[in-house]
Amino acid sequence: MNSLPSRVFETAVNExxxxxxxxRKTAMRMALHLLKSRREDAEAFGMSIIxxxxxxxxxxxxxxxxxxxxxxxxxxxxxxxxxxxxxEDIRDVIAIENTGQFSGxxxxxxxxxxxxxxxGPNDLHIxxxxxxxxxxxxxxxxxxxxxxxEGDTTNFYIYKKLHASAIHVxxxxxxxxxxxxxxxxxxxxLGRSIVNRxxxxxxxxxxxx
Amino acid sequence: MNSLPSRVFETAVNExxxxxxxxRKTAMRMALHLLKSRREDAEAFGMSIIxxxxxxxxxxxxxxxxxxxxxxxxxxxxxxxxxxxxxEDIRDVIAIENTGQFSGxxxxxxxxxxxxxxxGPNDLHIxxxxxxxxxxxxxxxxxxxxxxxEGDTTNFYIYKKLHASAIHVxxxxxxxxxxxxxxxxxxxxLGRSIVNRxxxxxxxxxxxx
Numbered sequence: 001m002n003s004l005p006s007r008v009f010e011t012a013v014n015e016x017x018x019x020x021x022x023x024r025k026t027a028m029r030m031a032l033h034l035l036k037s038r039r040e041d042a043e044a045f046g047m048s049i050i051x052x053x054x055x056x057x058x059x060x061x062x063x064x065x066x067x068x069x070x071x072x073x074x075x076x077x078x079x080x081x082x083x084x085x086x087x088e089d090i091r092d093v094i095a096i097e098n099t100g101q102f103s104g105x106x107x108x109x110x111x112x113x114x115x116x117x118x119x120g121p122n123d124l125h126i127x128x129x130x131x132x133x134x135x136x137x138x139x140x141x142x143x144x145x146x147x148x149x150e151g152d153t154t155n156f157y158i159y160k161k162l163h164a165s166a167i168h169v170x171x172x173x174x175x176x177x178x179x180x181x182x183x184x185x186x187x188x189x190l191g192r193s194i195v196n197r198x199x200x201x202x203x204x205x206x207x208x209x
Numbered sequence: 210m211n212s213l214p215s216r217v218f219e220t221a222v223n224e225x226x227x228x229x230x231x232x233r234k235t236a237m238r239m240a241l242h243l244l245k246s247r248r249e250d251a252e253a254f255g256m257s258i259i260x261x262x263x264x265x266x267x268x269x270x271x272x273x274x275x276x277x278x279x280x281x282x283x284x285x286x287x288x289x290x291x292x293x294x295x296x297e298d299i300r301d302v303i304a305i306e307n308t309g310q311f312s313g314x315x316x317x318x319x320x321x322x323x324x325x326x327x328x329g330p331n332d333l334h335i336x337x338x339x340x341x342x343x344x345x346x347x348x349x350x351x352x353x354x355x356x357x358x359e360g361d362t363t364n365f366y367i368y369k370k371l372h373a374s375a376i377h378v379x380x381x382x383x384x385x386x387x388x389x390x391x392x393x394x395x396x397x398x399l400g401r402s403i404v405n406r407x408x409x410x411x412x413x414x415x416x417x418x
Contacts, residue, residue, distance in 0.1 A: 004303065005281055006274040012261040015254045019239045030228045032300060034258055035265065035274075042262035045224045046255035049243055052221035053251035056244065065215040065244075072214055091241060094213065 004028075009035070063108035063125050065090050073097075073105055080104045082139040086129065086158065088112050088151075092144060104142070107132065112145055112154040121157055129158065133165050140168040147174060173198075213237075218244070272317035272334050274299050282306075282314055289313045291348040295338065295367065297321050297360075301353060313351070316341065321354055321363040330366055338367065342374050349377040356383060382407075 004010040009031060017027035034042050058064070059071035066072070073079055073093075083104025087093055093106050109124045132138055141162060145151040159169050175193035176185050185193075213219040218240060225236035243251050267273070268280035275281070282288055282302075292313025296302055302315050318333045341347055350371060354360040368378050384402035385394050394402075 004274075005299070006265055006276050008257075008261045008264045008276070009274050012257045015257040018250075018254070020242050021235070021238075026230070028300060028303070029230075031258075031261065032298065033229050035262060039262055041227075043259055045227070046257075046259035048217075048221045048224040048255075049240075050252055050255035052217045052240065053244060053248055055217045056215055065213075065218050067215050067217070089241065090214070091237060094237070 062106045063110060063128070064093050064106060078103070081137050083142065084129070084132065084138050084140070085142045085144050087144050088146060096144065104140075109145075109154070112148075112150045113157060114150045124154075126158060126161070130161055133162055133167060138167055140170060143169065143171040271315045272319060272337070273302050273315060287312070290346050292351065293338070293341065293347050293349070294351045294353050296353050297355060305353065313349075318354075318363070321357075321359045322366060323359045333363075335367065335370070339370055342371055342376060347376055349379060352378065352380040 004013060012031045012034070013024065013027045016022060016030045017024050019027075022030070034045060037045075057066050057068070059066040059074055060069055061074040062071060064071040064073060068075070080103050083102075084107050085096065085102060085104055086107045086109060087096070088109055088111060090108055093108060096102050096106075107125070107129050109126065109129075111119050111124050113119060113121055113124065129141075133141070141158070143155045143158065145154050155171065162169055173196065174189060175196065176182060176189060182190065213222060221240045221243070222233065222236045225231060225239045226233050228236075231239070243254060246254075266275050266277070268275040268283055269278055270283040271280060273280040273282060277284070289312050292311075293316050294305060294311060294313055295316045295318060296305070297318055297320060299317055302317060305311050305315075316334070316338050318335065318338075320328050320333050322328060322330055322333065338350075342350070350367070352364045352367065354363050364380065371378055382405065383398060384405065385391060385398060391399065
């Protein structure tokens, strides 16, 4: 594609095209949208990104993003500190919070072990998790990492580090999505859903709770 | 969806979600991407939008975006000033430029007549086009507006204003896209492609040029 007729426009398009999943054509549409918007709005847009990067803090307990030293979850007296859900990043925290099914606290690793991308255990917040367990407040660790080789590797690494302590290490259930048809499920998921079948009785009980 | 655990993050997500075609989930992925990037990169991103809005200029001849008083197209001695292609916005300029098939100049209207959105002829750069024609340098006006009711209305308005002058008013050809199958084309396009059929001879000649 030819270069654009204005350098400042070109720069903005290039910056927008760096966003995940955004190609050059979409970036151009976005830049044009911002150009057509009012000056204050374009300013608010640009400043919101800069301010976010400069002012955001991370909860010293769980690594979740926060405006204070402790995030709203870790700071809440209603949350069960003995149950810790281990996730890759804050998007997972938000996703699980939206279910309204979890009353424990989180531990955000900030990534998963990936030799391909040069991410080792020391690049992640795993030490903090171990210290949390050693302090004695934790009864159960729920691993909610992605079902990839990297996720499995990280699960196993954490399990090895923790299995000597007297806590439960569980993983979230993998199975057929609610509403999905069996014929469309992949073999691995379908296989796991049979191996890890649950008592029908328990399903009814949970529904009626 | 619940509110996010940080106000500055929430603000950034809300701003990103204002971009055309971006939902809240995608905005969250983008905000996280920017948060993970280096401070300089996030700053460059935000500033590029603010600078674009503050520093961009519009060509006094055609309305295209520009860094100077005249855009690179109007300023080029190679471009034929007697042929003016009328487009809705600068995205169309970029699209036509990318074909490499047009050696004239442009006139960017900055929108099309849309009573529904309260956009009348006076909100668009139509007067400048008329003055350009009256100055006598223009031999042909090529209307390249969208094939919508609004586009047709704008075409007709411009035609009415200009048909007294001794210039050609043409529109770009509408027909079946190159490579498309007839059975998948909509009826209006297929109908027009038959009414506006071209001599086979001309097609061969153009290909061999």
